[in-house]
Amino acid sequence: MAFIDGTALTVALPQLRASLGADLAAVQWVANSYTLALVAQLGGVAMAAGVGSLAASFQIGLALVAVLMTGGALTVAARR
Numbered sequence: 281m282a283f284i285d286g287t288a289l290t291v292a293l294p295q296l297r298a299s300l301g302a303d304l305a306a307v308q309w310v311a312n313s314y315t316l317a318l319v320a321q322l323g324g325v326a327m328a329a330g331v332g333s334l335a336a337s338f339q340i341g342l343a344l345v346a347v348l349m350t351g352g353a354l355t356v357a358a359r360r
Contacts, residue, residue: 289314 289311297307329337
């Protein structure tokens, strides 16, 4: 999953750089911050999966990602 997130971030970097008007160093900070936030969540997710069932943890995570991605898409659509 982290590989897919990293790939999506790599694909989005040129557009992110253009829309923010940022230099390469600033975009690297954004990419590193995103990766750090992703890695920081792994401990909590692993603990939750250990306490409950793996299937329930997966379903909750999938629902959370769907809600957050929908919110992000609606935010982008509202700005246009």
